[in-house]
Amino acid sequence: MFRTILLKCIQSLNGERSVSGIFHLLQGKRSSQTLQDAKIYEIDCFFGIYPELEKERLNDAVRQLAKENAIKIKEDELPVISAKGCEMLRASSLERDGHFFNGLLYHKHVATFEKRLRLLIQTLTHSYMNDLAFIPVEDDAEIQNWVKKIYKSHHNEGLMLSLHQDLLVLLHNVSEVEAELFTGRLTGGSFTGRTREQLALSQQISIENVDLYLRHTFYYLFHTVTTAGETYKGLSLCMDGLEISSLITESAKQTYQLFIQGYSLQQICQQRRLKLSTIQDHMVEAALVLPSFDIIPFVSLEHQTEIIHTLNAMNSNKLKSLYEALHGQFNYFELRLVLARANSKKQGRKVHGY
């Protein structure tokens, strides 16, 4: 799965971004460059799905793909996919069956959901055995407080049984390997979860695949519970308070709110004591994720059409090429806004899931 995701990213990035770009994407680096690339190249679903990734392991995997001629590293160190790589990608289950990763929107929520679920299972099953003297698998104080709260208000056999039931049903919908990894990693009853190394060894797969299969299963659970809500009573409890807010950074949210109150970008700069370029980044973020944000005050509808038209004729997503193709008629901020808006529309139409 790790290799397939890399191939997918390399293919989408079209030889225009480096391996570091992929690293930042998977790690979930919150820079405007990474965020915008994610959207523009349509790989935002992979944003932040693998914060534990080590740079060295990524480099190893890229080298290996190059060795197998699935990709080529160009002279400027940028990777491009080969025909063989495209073939590998087409044959992969990720492309064939689709996937549930939805990182840009949910990576934070899924991380919380994952930790809560683990600790809740440990707590409920240990309390069922009258053993509350256990060492929690999650150190995070916020998660511990949440579980304490839930434990107090829902402390009965019902919750434990419904979690078991939910997982039993839903794990039938993921691959055998994913179900094995998921249950193997759980701590509860008299059993301690397995480490990533132990799981890798028993399934004969790489550590990266252990991590990503596990993560993917949590995305699947999260997705299912978001859409089918009340059917899964136990699991939906773990979504408590995880509101689906679309703006990514808190800072961008503040900027956007000032903007809709009628402040100009210059005024927002002064008020927030931020550079203009930062404020512009925020606006582009807003254009990416907020369908209600109208960019006409910045670029007229007519000009938007012209820019998109030129872009479609170009076969590249590089901002610089677009800027030059339009003979500098629009500044970079305007172009980024239009690109962001165009991509956000495309995303909106795409049907998600398997």
Place this chain on the structure above:
Amino acid sequence: MATDELLNQLRKYFGHAYFRSGQQEIIQDVMNGRDVLGILPTGVGKSLCFQLPALLNKGVTIVISPLISLMVDQVKQLKAKGFKAVIALNSFMDLKERSKELKQLDKYRLIYLSPELLQNPRVTLELKKLHVQLFVVDEAHCISQWGHEFRTDYLKLSQKIAELGNPPVLALSATATPEVQKDIKQQLDKPDMTSHINQMDKPNMSFSVEQFLYPEDKAKRIISIAHQKRTPTMIYFSSRSAAEQLAEELTNALEQRVAFYHGGMENMDRLLVQQQFMKDELDIICCTSAFGMGVDKPNIRRVIHYHFPAQIESFIQEIGRAGRDCQPCASLVLHTPNDQVLPQLLLEKEVPREEDVRRVFSWLSQNSKLPSDEEMLEKMNLSESQWNFLKFHLEHVQIIINGEVRQEDKLEAFRPEIVKRLNKRWKYKNQKYKQMLDWVLHKGCRRDRLYMPFQKGTAKPVVECCDYCGFSIDDLDIQKDSCNDSENFSSWKDRLDAVFLQESING
């Protein structure tokens, strides 16, 4: 407090019916407000000596501990036991959380602190507002230059104790020679401390050292030993990669459950390995010295050293994890002639060299303000303990005050002095290493020799003594198979059912 009452509390809070040898005398003196120096062998439950008083006292108990992981482990275990008014303050806490906790310190009865943090003025200020009833110095050998893990921050403790109104002091260590014991009292400025020195040898442990020519022989030997009988076994390494490698080799060669553990692992995996080992879900653990602090597993039967540590004190601490249930257990050191290289390298990282001193002094003569410690390490290409050594001595003669270079004109004159001290430290470290190596190569009774620097004589062992006296680890008497074999599931559904206790509900 009367003995009966103490025993009642022991049962109530810790679930033990009796004190282990040495604990009660220390606790009694502590409860009577005396200053106490307690030397208790590893595995006897040093921490109980202040945890029980902390529960019984009305005021606050402060514990200075040099190892963050040890503090955090102890806090977790206490919380699991239901003692919640406990906290570990350390420099790894994020600032926001630390400052929140500092404001509500009066919520806690037991406060663990790193020695560095105790020097922080804000922390001192908050601590002064509390009624400190007991001040504990854990791993007290760190206070002595002649201790095996000298920590410069420990030297400033006596001043802080005075600032906190001179509460009773309890200094604890598992490994302190008589020389170090004397030094502890002196440095803490408590010459009249009551000493409780317990014998360190374990009558239920046998010793052996086996010599090999090549490292590959060690792996073969370990496989053959493990193959004879499955039993909880620890194997110590001085490098992470060696631990990982052997774990893989053993997994392939044996029908046993093997894992590795070292400081470079992800947090949750570390915790899981530790828990698996505690619950007998693992047979063999390949680890570095990072493993074992606060791991109180009663039934470890073998401690094997694939690499031996750089000093006898660490060795005694590591083998002390075996046989806490008083059943027979054994230590085995595997040695090849090449083993000398690695500790030498590690030693070099610990003490600065003369050229390091020259580099740092030349930088100091051109700058007036020190950057953060991390930056300094990077800039000067020093290890943490190298820089700590230099900084401590420079602060001591007041060439550095509060992170600023004062009296830089004194630098040149001071250089020969610091080089002298550094050579002394080097020599000391080498002596320690040599002492360990001598033991490995010793041709005589290993038990007598091992404890010689610490105490007079040893108790008569209840098991075979050592290889010199005729023991081989093949003869280790292992009574019962204590391995929990339940982690064998035919499918994920079975494991899910087991985690959710479905058999016990249905059946």
